[in-house]
Amino acid sequence: MPSATAPTLRIAVIGTGPGGLSSAIALSELPNVHLRVFESAGELKNLGAGISVNHNGWKVLELLGIRELVTGASTNPTVQRNAYTGEIVDPGQPHNPDDPYEARRVRRLVLQEALASRIPPGLVEFNKKLVSLEDLGKDGVRVSFEDSTEATVDLVVGADGVRSVVRKHLAPDYPLEYAHQVGWRTLVPVERLQHIPDLPLTTTSWWYGKAKSLWLSPVDELSNLRLIELTCRVYGEPFVPGKTVSWGVHVTNEKVSDRFTDCDSRLIEAFKQVEEGTWREFAAYQGGDIDSLVGWHKLALVGDSSHPSIGGFGSGSAFAMEDSWTLARAIEYALSTLTSPSIASTVAEALRIFDTVRKPFYHEMFQFRLGQKNALQQVYRKEYEDFDGDLRRRFSSDGLGARRSKGFLSFVYNSDIGKKWNDFIESDKARLSRQ
Ligand SMILES: Cc1cc2nc3c(=O)[nH]c(=O)nc-3n(C[C@H](O)[C@H](O)[C@H](O)COP(=O)(O)OP(=O)(O)OC[C@H]3O[C@@H](n4cnc5c(N)ncnc54)[C@H](O)[C@@H]3O)c2cc1C
Structure with missing residues (x-):
């Protein structure tokens, strides 16, 4: 039941990726919120193939109440291989069936359907492409769409991805640049690959070449194995004016497989099995590292909109859901702690809290990336005197790859947003009691 004394907040969520859908779940559960969700596409998009859900992802899915709806294949062991010879350079960590938070590869559609199943029917307004925002002072924000319609709200949640229009208003000079890296992704029915001798289909394998890599993974529970994900990455790709903006566009089999003709024969055969189109x-x-996730005392960025980077360590969806859940908690907390909350004071306080809890994480992530820059340059280079030896060294006990597979990204994958939130509450209560 909405509280009679607390103000009703008008909130617009822009986008229906993992960030927008999880925001819709978390915010629609709050009393005193009038929620609208806008999406530029005509329907929910199913872009991409598989998605890794790590410890942090399971934790936030639990908090959103949809953990049981998300299933997939364990990514342990992830076997690291030489893409030319097939040599195993790291056998990976063993599968631990007793760990409920073990990393799994999940079909993106499964995650999306789980999220969508928990939002009120009819909530999403499709074909609503945000084009501009206008700060109306005490009256809120005017949200304008390409179809010339408008809405006025108290808070805009920018879940509109890497090319966020909300971010452009919050940080107009924020630099966004092409990373000279392209990913190609597809799903292949398992029966099309089963004839290939020794092609691993029930474990995840990562195959490394010169300035390219390929990821092969089941995305369904092994008891119900139906689809195998193929994801390729190529580095050092030139910018093609007017063309290099692709996000989920079709590419031909030839374009992809041409880049892997020098690889292990199992991979070459696997490429032949991909259905054209x-x-x-x-x-x-x-x-770069944005100064703040919030602005105007009325705008918040969740998910990729605040930290466009080359993937998010394969955890960008979890970050987006962690942001959304935290934003809802921040609004709830602001409403419960402000003595006489107005709309403006509630939104401003909720955004302050949201930024306090989430911004340090993204700062740490960008600092980490800076530290990895030189090591990553090595991975991306095309010329080698001894590629096989270099790859083995990369996965030797102190190599970048070995540390990556043995948990040195723990601040990302093992994070627990529920615990972080509780820690914030403890410290804030101590702060309030000192006042
Ligand atoms: C190759 C690749 C591999 C990846 N692997 C993983 C992985 O293994 N694990 C993982 O967790 N993450 C992975 N990610 C990252 C993950 O896909 C993103 O982090 C995640 O989708 C971010 O969610 P989001 O909701 O912030 O943005 P998005 O998913 O980009 O959603 C943005 C939404 O906003 C809509 N929109 C955009 N502009 C407007 C506008 N102007 N008006 C209205 N609506 C708008 C879009 O149509 C879209 O629906 C991968 C990404 C790529 C490219």
């Missing part, structure tokens, strides 16, 4: 291309864009 099913590859999708994703050109990677990146930006």
Whole structure:
């Protein structure tokens, strides 16, 4: 029941990726919120193939109440291989069936349907492409769409992805640049691959070449194995004016397989089994560490909109859901702690809290990336005197790859947003009691 004394907040969520859908779940559960969700596409998009859900992802799915709806294949062991010779350079960590938070590869559609199943029917307004925002002072924000319609709200949640229009208003000079990296992704029915001798289909394998890599993984529970994900990455791709903006566009089999003709024969045969028209291309864009996730005392960025980077360590969806859940908690907390909350004071306080809890994480992520820059340059280079030896060294006990597979990204994958939130509450209560 909405509280009679607390103000009703008008909130617009822009976008229905993992960030927008999880925002819709978390915010629609709050009393005193009038929620609208806008999406530029005509329907929910199913872009991409598989998605890794790590410890952090399971934790936030639990908080959103949809963990049981999301299933997939364990990514342990992830076997690291030489793409030319097939040599195993790292056998990966063993599968631990007793760990409920173990990393799994999940079909993106499964995650999307789980999220969509928990939002009120009819909530999403499709074919609503945000074009501009106008700060109306005490009256809120005017949200304008390409079809010339408008809405006025108290808070705009920018879940509109890498090329966020909300971010452009919040940080107009934020630099977004092409990262010279392209991903190609598809799903292949398992029966089309089963004839290939020794092609691993029930474990995840990552195959490395010169300035390219390929990821092969089941995305369904092994008891119900139906689809295998193929994801390729190529580095050092030139910018093609007017063309290098691809995000989920079709590419031909020839374009993809041509880049892997020098690879292990199992991979070459696997490429031949891909149904024409099913590859999708994703050109990677990146930006820097944004100063703040909030602005105007009325705008908040969730998900990729705030940290366009080359993937998010394969955890960008979890980040988006963590942001959304935290934003809802921040609004709830602001309403409960402000003595006489107005709309403006509630939104301003909720955004302050949201930024306080989430911004340090993204800052740490960008700092980490800076530290990895030189090591990553090595991975991306095309010329090698001894590629096989270099790859083995990369996965030797102190190599970048080995540390990556043995948990040195723990601040990302093992994070627990529920715990972080509780820690914030404890410290804030201590702050309030000192006042
Ligand atoms: C190749 C590749 C591999 C990846 N692998 C993983 C992985 O293994 N695990 C993982 O967790 N993440 C992975 N990611 C990252 C993950 O896909 C993103 O982090 C995640 O989708 C971010 O969600 P989001 O809701 O912030 O943005 P998006 O998913 O980009 O959604 C944005 C939404 O906003 C809509 N929109 C955009 N502009 C407007 C506008 N002007 N008006 C209205 N609506 C608008 C779009 O149509 C879209 O529906 C991968 C990404 C790529 C490209």
